[in-house]
Amino acid sequence: MRNEEVIGLPHAGPALEVESHSIDYIPESERHARLSGQGPFWFLGNFHFFTISIGFVGPGMGLSAGWTTLAGALGIMFGTIFMAFHGSQGPEMGLPQMIQSRAQFGYRGVILALLATLFVFVGFNVVNVSLITDGLKHVFGLDATLVAVVAIAAGALLSIYGHDLMHRAFKWALIATLPLYALVSIALLFGAGHAPSVPAANAPHLGFSWIAFATQFAIGASYNISYAPYVSDYSRYLPKNTSRSKLIAAIFIGAALSGTWMIGLGAWLAQELKASDALVALNQVGSSVVPGLGSVIVFVSVAGFLPIIALNTYSAMLTLLTGVDSIRRIKPSRGARIASVIAISAVVLACVLAIKGNGIALLNTFLMLMLYFLVPWTAVNLVDYFFVRRGRYAIAHFFTPKGIYGAWQMRGIVAYVVGFVAMIPFFFIYDAAAEKAVFEGYFARMLGGVDIAWLVGLIVSGGVYWILSRSLDLEAEERVIRDLHESALMRRDER
Template sequence: MSHIPPETGKTAAPLIEVRSIDWVPENERRGKLWHQGPLWFLGNFQYFSIPIGFIGPSMGLSLGWTIVASVLGIAVGTVFMAFHASQGPTMGLPQLIQSRAQFGYRGVIVPLLATLFTYMAFNVADTVLLSEGLGSSFGWDPTLIAVLATVAGAGLAIFGHDWLHKAFRILLYISLPVMTILTIGVIAGAAGGTWDATQYGFSWQGFMAQFAACAAYNITYAPYVSDYSRYLPTNTSARSVIAAVFFGASSSAIWLIALGAWLTIALGATDGLAGLQTAGNTIFAPLGDAAALLSALALTATMGMNAYGGALTVLTTIDSVRPIKPKTTARVVTILVLALAWYLIASSINSGAVATVFSALTLMLYILVPWTATNLVDFFIVRKGHYAIADLFTPNGIYGAWGWRGLTAFGIGLLAEVPFMVLPTIGGWSYVGPAAAALGDVDIAWLIGLAVTSVAYLLMGRSLDLTAEETERRRSDEHLASKDPEGDHK
């Protein structure tokens, strides 16, 4: 894999992050591998994870089968996420900048727009969940909750990479003991709850819906997971990064999704936060109140993570149309604009928490799978991690303005999904593809998209002139190594 020669000395971390969509030189690689596990553990150790466990039971799936589907779905989705994380130390770039190698300097706008939708959909859904959950649990004003969550998430994103890592670790240290005690109480039967086993069983529709939602949950981290590993030293072991991210992101998600399934089946919870509060306070008060508040705070921190990635996506989009020198001010202004946008959209949504979560995850999965397949096949199979980083910042480089291979594979994969799609009701409109209808409304669209996109890009990638690219890569490495660490790396 390509390695940029290291520079000597380490710069001190600024209060507000200076870097944006530019390359991170070796002397600024102050990240630590062990930070990855806590970051991604808490990334899923929050309120959003709980109602994902409601999806299977809402279709009649039993607790046992819901947990099986969730474990399998999370495992599959996290594999893709973790492999993307390993690209951060190698490239020292935000994820979507790296995608210019597959889609071209300007062509990357296509997956950029899809990714921006993901960030916004998550923060809109998060705002709705927090407003409904805290309003239901504590009787607080939903509008005030939405405003405070938006301000806090945007503020954390503005301070940037290092502060996001710190905030996530602090929240994890506080919330882990509380959730552990609550979960032990549930397992021991101290949280109460009963259910009629005849109401729940097995169905392929419910199993695949739960499986797909769980796979989507961590696949949706893929477009920005390497944004948080790009400050790791270049020589960081790829296997270590993959393992840290996989176990961090998967274990917490499985934990809370399984707990969510129990809450809806045993307690009849329709809101994850209220269910968490009821179960905890039944064990002993104020355990439930503490668990609900900490889960809400963790979700607010995750909104900051989404806002940070969303800002990088917007700046990359602008840079792909008209090259810019990314400054701190541009990143801050972009975050504030995004925060206003997701708050206004969330304020206009009246759908319930489960519907909001399921609809958002389904759409994100359909859109992101063709991108993740293209990116991973290129990185690990076609180009094997060898990239000319300097050429990613110009439309005149070896990757060109429009990467027809990546764009074609993305389009083919997305079209292949359509007959197999099972879109949930959104604004009174829904869609079930003919192939999905023949399968009894079982949703396998994303699996079809994954396979078709991978094969398509692999076949088209055979026409690349990798020898010429290797020559340019060496030239790029020499160019970056000669640059002043604080200078322009374009």
């Protein structure tokens, strides 16, 4: 067993020094983060043009801006519930999210969940960078390949330096973008941005559709549920005695407010300006207010978005290292972190250069697929943490296949697979570019294209895991946890 991972590696020190921790435990002596930083951090997590693009989906399916905003807001709030509860695990466990999943899936069995989350992290950045390249090409005529290389490299550099520098980058990005997005929102409210050739009065009629409303809700929900594997990665430096309720509230309010704002802004841009590219729309509104302001808004928007690329790269790095460690034990060194970030960034760049097509259609399809993969995992993880083991884990046993969690935990694996299979008849995957369904499950067809697969997955995976976990010997696990605690106290007294 790697004792250095339980005790903790030396702290990274100054902000411009590469973070020393990765998949190892963060000792309480190094928990220097503050609760006050979590709300703004996750506010910026949704406060960018990617989220604006999600607001284009509803109008693209015939849903009015008002209904799109409502569906998006409800979806965002629903998804944020799961995201926020996962965030509370960070200070209590002092570990990245996916390491903790070894309790439900096993030391090696967690690879199943890791593949799903790694797909999400990499896929998010592929869509992120694709939106940046398309937008800057349309606004400034910049070469897409050059833009992709610069954006991915900037995100990689931030993620290599790690936790502290990323939190600072998020803070400054929020300060820079908040007044500009507020200005765009107010200007749009007063009718700015309507080109003479495209008057709002000539816009096609948009109304209400249950299919479009349910799709927008599901995309909003999946968007913030997708943050579930991230949140503990950025809350694990908080003190262990951090108030759970205050932390959940901070994450929920931050992520839900900005998500609702940006989806609503996107919906109105799509309805009033016929927008299909967020950066182009922001440029149009800004330039109508003050000549040249649109270019400033686009530039600041892209610069403020680079920490989001770093967010995905950083969590992908933690996921990749966890996966490698689950097969062959590794030392979580700075070199391993840097190598992982470079490998992930190279894969993202290759995908961006290889994938062509409508960005919004790609975004829509990807977000739906992402929801399908993450729902069974989040159900299993939260049921285990809050209802089965109730936050009581033997931290040292996460780092060995011979511990109480074993190499394979069939309860979690079975619950995940059963939940995912149960979702398939409810899948409704729609290609907005081709304006047709890519896949329509039997029950989705019966429901007229309304997708409730996410709800089925939550109920089935969570329920199956809870039933299977009734055979766990929690008293034996508690004895192991007490022994580890007493041993830690003895070592501390000896020092």
